[in-house]
Amino acid sequence: MTTADTDRTAAAALLRAAADLIEVRADIDLPRGDISFYIRGENVPATMAAIAAALPCDWRAEISRSGTYEWFYLRSDCPSASVSRGIRVSVSADAADACTAAGAKTVTVWQPAAALAGLIGNSPVGEAAR
Numbered sequence: 001m002t003t004a005d006t007d008r009t010a011a012a013a014l015l016r017a018a019a020d021l022i023e024v025r026a027d028i029d030l031p032r033g034d035i036s037f038y039i040r041g042e043n044v045p046a047t048m049a050a051i052a053a054a055l056p057c058d059w060r061a062e063i064s065r066s067g068t069y070e071w072f073y074l075r076s077d078c079p080s081a082s083v084s085r086g087i088r089v090s091v092s093a094d095a096a097d098a099c100t101a102a103g104a105k106t107v108t109v110w111q112p113a114a115a116l117a118g119l120i121g122n123s124p125v126g127e128a129a130r
Contacts, residue, residue: 036090044097048074051091063095070095 001009022030039047051074052059058077063070076089 030086033087034090035087036092039091039093040097044093048091048093048098055089057089072098 018031021028037051039051041047055076059074060077062073062075064073065071071092072095074091076087
C-alpha cells in the first residue's frame with residue numbers, strides 16, 4: 001500500500017467516524033467545516049460532475065480570478081450550512097480545464113486628455129492597456 005493509499009484510507013475512516021458521531025450524538029453541536037477537492041488531470045469536467053452527483057446537495061458555480069489565474073468552483077449550497085455551522089464542499093479546477101471560453105469582457109480604454117498627458121504620458125489607461 002502506498003502513502004497515498006494510506007492517506008486516502010485514513011481520511012475516509014475519519015470522515016465516516018465523524019458522520020457516525022453526528023448521527024448518534026444529538027447532544028453535540030453540529031460541527032462546521034469545509035471539504036475541498038482540487039481537480040486536475042484528465043477529464044476534469046467529468047470528475048467534477050461525478051463528485052457533485054455523489055453528494056446530496058445543490059450546487060452553485062463561481063469563477064474566481066487572481067492575477068493571471070482563473071478558477072472554476074462548484075460550491076455546495078446546502079440549506080443548513082452557514083458560517084457558524086454545517087459542512088460546505090468546494091470542487092475546484094483551473095477554469096481552462098473545466099470550462100469552454102464563451103466570450104470576452106470588453107473594457108473601455110481611456111486616452112488621457114491633453115492637459116493630463118503631460119503628467120502621465122499619452123499611453124491609454126485601462127485594464128486592456130496593460
